[in-house]
Amino acid sequence: MHLKYESFVREPLVDGNKDYHQVSEDIISPIEGKPGRMWYVGFIFSVLLLCFGIFSVGWAVYWGLGTWGVNRTIGWGWDITNFVWWIGIGHAGTLISAILLLFRQGWRTGVNRAAEAMTIFAVMCAGQFPIFHMGRVWDGFWVLPLPNSRGPLWPNIDSPLLWDVFAISPYFTVSLLFWYSGLVPDFALIRDRAKTKFRKMAYGIASFGWTGTAKNWQRAEALWLVLAGLSTPLVLSVHTIVSFDFATSVIPGWHTTIFPPYFVAGAVFSGFAMVNTLLVLTRKILHLEEYITIGHLEAMNKVILLTGSIVGVAYLTELFISWYSQSWGEMAAFQWRIMGPYWWSYWAMMTCNVVSPQLFWVKKFRRNVPFTFVMSIVVNIGMWFERFVIIVTSTYRDWIPGSWSYYSPTWPEVGFYLGTFGLFFTCYFLFAKYFPVVAVHEIKFVLKTSGDNYKKGMEQIDNQSTEDFIHIATTHHDEEHLLELPHH
Amino acid sequence: MAIKKFAVAAYDDEEVLFPAVKKVRSSGYKIHDVYTPFAVHGLDEAMGLKGTDLHIAGFIYGLCGTSTAVGFISWIYTSDWPLNYGGKPHFALPAWIPITFELTVLFAAVGMTLTFCYLNQIMPGVKKHIFHPRQSDDMFVMAIELNKHTSEQEVMAFLKTTGAKEVNIQTAEAGWWYGRWDKKEPYEALNLG
Numbered sequence: 248m249h250l251k252y253e254s255f256v257r258e259p260l261v262d263g264n265k266d267y268h269q270v271s272e273d274i275i276s277p278i279e280g281k282p283g284r285m286w287y288v289g290f291i292f293s294v295l296l297l298c299f300g301i302f303s304v305g306w307a308v309y310w311g312l313g314t315w316g317v318n319r320t321i322g323w324g325w326d327i328t329n330f331v332w333w334i335g336i337g338h339a340g341t342l343i344s345a346i347l348l349l350f351r352q353g354w355r356t357g358v359n360r361a362a363e364a365m366t367i368f369a370v371m372c373a374g375q376f377p378i379f380h381m382g383r384v385w386d387g388f389w390v391l392p393l394p395n396s397r398g399p400l401w402p403n404i405d406s407p408l409l410w411d412v413f414a415i416s417p418y419f420t421v422s423l424l425f426w427y428s429g430l431v432p433d434f435a436l437i438r439d440r441a442k443t444k445f446r447k448m449a450y451g452i453a454s455f456g457w458t459g460t461a462k463n464w465q466r467a468e469a470l471w472l473v474l475a476g477l478s479t480p481l482v483l484s485v486h487t488i489v490s491f492d493f494a495t496s497v498i499p500g501w502h503t504t505i506f507p508p509y510f511v512a513g514a515v516f517s518g519f520a521m522v523n524t525l526l527v528l529t530r531k532i533l534h535l536e537e538y539i540t541i542g543h544l545e546a547m548n549k550v551i552l553l554t555g556s557i558v559g560v561a562y563l564t565e566l567f568i569s570w571y572s573q574s575w576g577e578m579a580a581f582q583w584r585i586m587g588p589y590w591w592s593y594w595a596m597m598t599c600n601v602v603s604p605q606l607f608w609v610k611k612f613r614r615n616v617p618f619t620f621v622m623s624i625v626v627n628i629g630m631w632f633e634r635f636v637i638i639v640t641s642t643y644r645d646w647i648p649g650s651w652s653y654y655s656p657t658w659p660e661v662g663f664y665l666g667t668f669g670l671f672f673t674c675y676f677l678f679a680k681y682f683p684v685v686a687v688h689e690i691k692f693v694l695k696t697s698g699d700n701y702k703k704g705m706e707q708i709d710n711q712s713t714e715d716f717i718h719i720a721t722t723h724h725d726e727e728h729l730l731e732l733p734h735h
Numbered sequence: 736m737a738i739k740k741f742a743v744a745a746y747d748d749e750e751v752l753f754p755a756v757k758k759v760r761s762s763g764y765k766i767h768d769v770y771t772p773f774a775v776h777g778l779d780e781a782m783g784l785k786g787t788d789l790h791i792a793g794f795i796y797g798l799c800g801t802s803t804a805v806g807f808i809s810w811i812y813t814s815d816w817p818l819n820y821g822g823k824p825h826f827a828l829p830a831w832i833p834i835t836f837e838l839t840v841l842f843a844a845v846g847m848t849l850t851f852c853y854l855n856q857i858m859p860g861v862k863k864h865i866f867h868p869r870q871s872d873d874m875f876v877m878a879i880e881l882n883k884h885t886s887e888q889e890v891m892a893f894l895k896t897t898g899a900k901e902v903n904i905q906t907a908e909a910g911w912w913y914g915r916w917d918k919k920e921p922y923e924a925l926n927l928g
Contacts, residue, residue, distance in 0.1 A: 267772060267873035392807070401811045405820050410833040417841035424848045431857070436772070436871040444917040451916025455852065456861030459871055461782055463855050464774040469789045470851045477793075477840045488833055688773040 260353055260697040262537040267691050274685050275437055277533050279446075282680050285532060293672035300666010303659040304379055312382045314659045320652035321642045325660040326376045328634040331489055332517070333373035333667065334415065335510070335630065338482050339518020340366025341422060345478035348471070353697055354546050356689040357538050361529060362522045363426040364682070368674040369521070370419045372667035377411065379663070407491035414488040418481055425474045428467065431457045433683040486514045493637065499580035500641030503568065509561035516554035516600070517630035519547045523623035525675065527616055529684055538685045541614050548613040551626060555604030558633075562601060576646070584640045588653060592632050592640065599629025738922050739909045740881040741767055742890040743866045744899035745874045749775045752875040755897035756781045759879065762893065767878040767909065770870040789854070793847040800842025804835040862914035864907040874900075880909075 261270075282290075307314050317324040340362040347355040381387050390412045392401050402409050434454035441447040457463065490506035523544060530539040569577040584593050603625050606612050613619070644651045678684070695701050746752045749771070756778070759766060766782060779786075808831050812818070817825045852858055870876040877899075879890060887904050894902045906925040914920065 268869075271772075271872045392811070398816055401816060403818075403820065404808050404812065404834060405823060405827055405830040407833075410837075413834045413837045417837045417844075420841060421844040424844055428848060428851070432773075432871065438916055439865060439868050439871045447917040448915055451862070452859045455857035455859055456863050456911060457855075457857055457871075458863050458865065459770050459772060460768045461771070461775075461778045462768075462784060462787075463857075464771065465779045465784065466787045466789050466851055466855055468774050469787045470847060473790050473793045473847060474844055477844055480836070481840050484833065484836060491833075691773040 257697075258540075258542040259699040260357060260540070260542070260693055261690060262540055262699045264700045265537070265694060265698055267694065270690050270694065271436060271440070271687055274535070274538070274683050274687050274690070275440060278437060278681060278683065279440075279442075283532070286676060286680060289672065290676040293669050293676055296665055296669030297673050298669070299662055300664075300669050303662025303666055304375070307379065307659045307663070308384055312380075314657060316655050316657045316660060318652055318654065320645055320650050321639055321654040323380075323638045323642065324654055325635075325656045325664060326380045328631065328638050329664050329667065330373050330376035330380075331510075331634045331638075332627075332631050333369045333376075333671075334489060335486065335514035335634075336518045336521045336627070337366040337369035337373065337418075337422075338486060338511070338514035339522050340364070340369075341418075341478050341482040342515055342518065343522070344425060345475040345482065348475040349479060353693055354543055356693050357540065357543050357685060358522065358526060358547075359689070360426075360429065360682075360686045361526060361678075361684050363422060363429075364675065364678045364684075365518075365521060365525055366422050367419065367426060368671045368678075369518075370415065370422065371674070372671050374415060374419070375663075375667060375670075407488060407495050410488045411492060414485045418485045421474065421478055421481060425471070425478060428470060428474070429686055429689075430682065431455050432459060432467070432688045433686065435459065436687055437683070483511055486511045493641075498641055498645075499569075499574070499576035500584070500637065503565065505561055505564055505568070509558065509565075512554045512557035512561065513600075513630060513633060516551060516558055516604075517627055519550045519554070520623040520626035520630070523547055523551075523619050524627070527620045527623070529679060533679065533684060535685060538690060541616070544616065544619050545610075545613045548607050548619060548622075551622070552604050552607040552613075555600060555607075555626070559601035562597065579644070580641060583644055584636060587640065587644070589636070589640045589643070592636050596629055596632040596636050599625050600633060603629070737909055738906060739767075741866070741905050741907055742879040742881055742885075742887065742894060743901075743903055743905050744877045744879070744894040744897065745867045745869075745901040746877070746898060747874060747900050749778075749875055751898040752877070753777070753781055755877065755894075755899065758897050759877065759894075764885075764890070764893075765880045767880040770866060770876040770878070772869075772871050772873060772875075775875070789847060789851060792850050793843045796846030796850075797839045797843035799846070800839040801835055803842065804838040805831065808834065856911045860913050861911050862916060862920075863911045864905075864909075864920075866905060866907070867901070878905075 265273075315324065315326070317326075340359075343355050343362040344359045344366075347359075378384060378387055389395075390402055390409060392404075393399075431454055434450050435457040438447060438450035438454045441450060487507040487510065490510035493501040494503060494506040496502060526539050527544070530536050566581055569581040572578075583589075603622065606618075606622070612622075639654055643654060744755070746755060752769070752771075752775070756766070756769065760783065769778060769782060771778065809826060812827070813825050820827075823830070856863075866878050867874050867876040877894075879894075881887065881890065881904075891902045891904070906922055908920065908922060
């Protein structure tokens with residue numbers, strides 16, 4: 248039909264000898280079988296963690312925020328640290344699903360479904376923190392511009408904290424729509440294969456009655472392209488606005504213009520690390536090594552290396568600017584960050600985020616699965632410390648030495664954080680069991696250009712001289728004469 | 736909708752499907768639809784379908800979002816309840832950019848998705864006829880609408896020549912209806928004979 252082909256030099260995106268049916272078989276059959284013992288252990292553990300989180304939050308809501316370690320000097324502690332950490336993790340999913348779609352990066356097809364699921368669950372976790380930080384959570388709807396009996400008095404539209412509300416809720420909604428609209432054709436596949444009555448009914452509802460007509464697909468591709476185009480500036484705006492929560496205030500250490508790009512880079516950095524954590528486990532447990540290949544992990548490790556370096560440059564720029572400003576407050580804030588009572592958090596951040604990702608310059612490390620897994624956790628520890636450093640070590644010594652303070656979390660704060668892990672992994676375990684973790688229709692779409700067995704047929708073409716290639720291509724219009732493609 | 740008769744041809748390769756679609760069209764048969772397990776690029780053109788205007792709808796929804804945000808915020812801050820925040824002007828457009836942008840994206844995305852569902856006639860609870868159980872797996876299925884005058888044998892023989900792996904005649908509901916996917920529909924009994 249056309250002359251489009253991909254060089255065999257490029258690594259295949261799907262390994263093994265696959266045809267369309269085999270792809271469906273490989274990805275859908277774990278959904279149709281019984282989950283393994285590991286799944287039950289993990290799922291029950293997550294639910295218990297979630298229950299402990301609910302108890303901790305309930306405790307804080309019942310007795311008030313006095314049960315937390317935050318005080319008048321350090322108003323934001325673990326809660327906002329965790330909020331920024333989770334929301335940042337979410338950004339990688341959108342980067343993979345939207346930005347890499349616009350850049351036509353074929354490798355996103357193997358990982359986008361799981362990464363987007365991660366986004367949605369991470370944003371759900373992130374949202375809990377500002378909501379319960381309100382203290383009187385039953386008044387939480389006051390952030391919405393609803394007609395009310397107080398005037399009506401509207402929320403402060405000029406405040407970055409309100410922008411946050413308006414950034415995160417559309418971000419969640421748009422990510423959910425993007426994710427689910429891609430899931431619909433795969434649910435239709437499960438429905439059409441289903442042998443049991445209940446599965447047929449449940450996936451029949453979930454698939455919205457999708458049949459995959461030419462017009463269906465045409466509109467779907469238009470929808471996904473526009474949603475990708477919308478999500479791209481959206482994801483950048485979300486973390487920019489999160490950084491405005493800090494950058495628009497006049498607190499030394501926060502009041503910097505570097506924050507938006509620095510936060511976005513950090514978000515992508517931690518998000519890709521979390522994608523690696525999840526996918527290394529998922530591909531192993533569900534036997535998806537041929538779809539989520541070492542090549543995929545390497546590509547993500549390259550992104551981690553790039554964004555980790557951007558974050559490193561940002562840290563150094565911050566230090567330089569604090570000295571260059573010759574402002575006493577700025578210089579003191581950074582001096583205390585490095586050498587004050589919280590020195591350990593600063594150096595944990597520096598080691599995990601700046602030094603350790605540099606190991607990824609070595610190709611052997613980038614393609615090593617256990618190393619990737621360990622590194623993904625190191626990076627996320629580092630990024631948690633980054634947010635802790637920004638929030639706590641900018642506030643604990645303020646303008647009046649008499650109010651200088653120190654902050655440690657109490658058990659309800661720690662329990663809240665653990666509880667969001669429970670929420671996240673409960674959702675992820677359910678996703679991995681009942682949803683196709685790899686986008687089946689997208690894999691089928693790239694199979695004939697990027698599948699291992701099909702790429703091998705390209706070798707002879709690649710070795711042809713350009714003149715031969717053009718000559719054959721123009722005399723035979725049908726591709727079948729040109730390629731000896733393996734038929735299934 | 737209506738229950739109609741279809742000649743159904745199932746192909747196992749999109750590269751066989753394309754010339755088949757061309758042949759069927761040039762022979763004057765009416766293609767009801769072609770069902771594929773994934774987006775096959777160029778199939779819409781081969782079938783003579785027009786492009787979609789969904790993105791234009793998205794643009795219009797986006798504009799609605801922009802004007803809703805700017806209109807609502809400026810009404811609040813300049814007319815309904817003007818407040819002095821640190822001496823900032825009441826009409827503080829730069830400070831409204833984030834929310835205006837977010838609402839633009841939200842309206843465009845939600846509006847487009849709902850329009851997408853409406854146009855494709857998909858919704859939880861909607862049921863449609865499945866011509867081939869593997870049309871979402873690895874088969875590319877073409878359904879041709881038959882009328883009183885078409886000879887079933889002739890169509891089937893013709894479809895065989897286009898490279899179809901399976902050819903049959905089905906009586907089916909052409910549109911959509913509310914129903915459960917685990918239940919058989921009454922008309923499906925007609926296909927057993």
